[in-house]
Amino acid sequence: MIIDIFQDNVCPWCRIGKANLFRALAERGGETPQIRWRAYMLDPTVPKEGLPFMSTMRQKYGPQFSKEGMLGRVVEAGAAVGLGFDFDKVEYMPNTRLSHELIALVPDESKAGLVEAFHRAYFEQGRNIGDRAVLLEIAAEAGLPSAELGSRLDLGEGSAQVEEDLSMARRIGITGVPFFIIGNKYALSGAQPPEAFLKVFRRLEEEA
Incomplete structure (x- = not known):
């Protein structure tokens, strides 16, 4: 079974949805599926130097945004699945x-760990994961060869894969993440509970 995961590294619901998927996979047992991590950018217009978080969120969502409301719901949902979010640090x-380019460069068996390392660094520690030096620090902490990866980043090696993912997302019509394609057949959008994934797994097994 192949599972494609479209996600962005600053999307809290992607982190929660990912946790629910892996919980469902653990409950399912059996053969480990092939997971393909796909890049998606919630806002590709953000400049390379980034933007101030809170004021940008207020500008984007207007009166409906509040730290206690919108971000508070994320904190509660994360706590329910054992994940921490500290937006005071962001x-x-x-x-x-x-x-995303860095994720594209690492071996498949290291991708899930690096994605989670980025999520933890951003959402729990408030580190700027748009900064090259910070990204390579996180990679080193995850046991990856940061100097080699930095050289490959500078050569643009991860760019083609990211472009392919973004193009695929546009072609499919993905407008939000997380977005999961399971078995090249079924799609789930949003931070679905483990039960939703298990239902799709059972359906695929029945069809097989």
């Missing part, structure tokens, strides 16, 4: 292009 809304 100062920047980064451009995530470089972080």
Whole structure:
């Protein structure tokens, strides 16, 4: 089974949805599926230097945005699945292009760990994951060869894969993430509960 995960590294619901997927996979047991991590950018217009987080959120969502309301719901939903979110530490809304390129460069078996490392660094520690040096620090902390990866980033090696993912998302018509394509057949959008994934797994097994 192949599972494509379209996600952005500054999307809190992507982190929650990912946790629910892996919980469902653990409950399902059996053969480990092939997971393809696909890049998606919630806002590709964010400049490389990033934007101030809180004021940008207020500008984007208007009167409906509040730290206690919109972000508070994220904190509660994260706590329910054992994930921490500390938006008091988040100062920047980064451009995530470089972080996606770095994910594209690492071996498949390291991608899930690096995605989670980026999520943890951003949402729990407030680190600027739009900054090249910070990204390579996180990669090193995850046990990856940061110097080699930095050289490959500078050569633009991850760019083609990211472009392919973004193009695929446009072609499919994805307008929000997380977005999961399971078995090349079924799609789930949003931070679905584990039960939703298990239902799709059972359906695929029945069809097989």
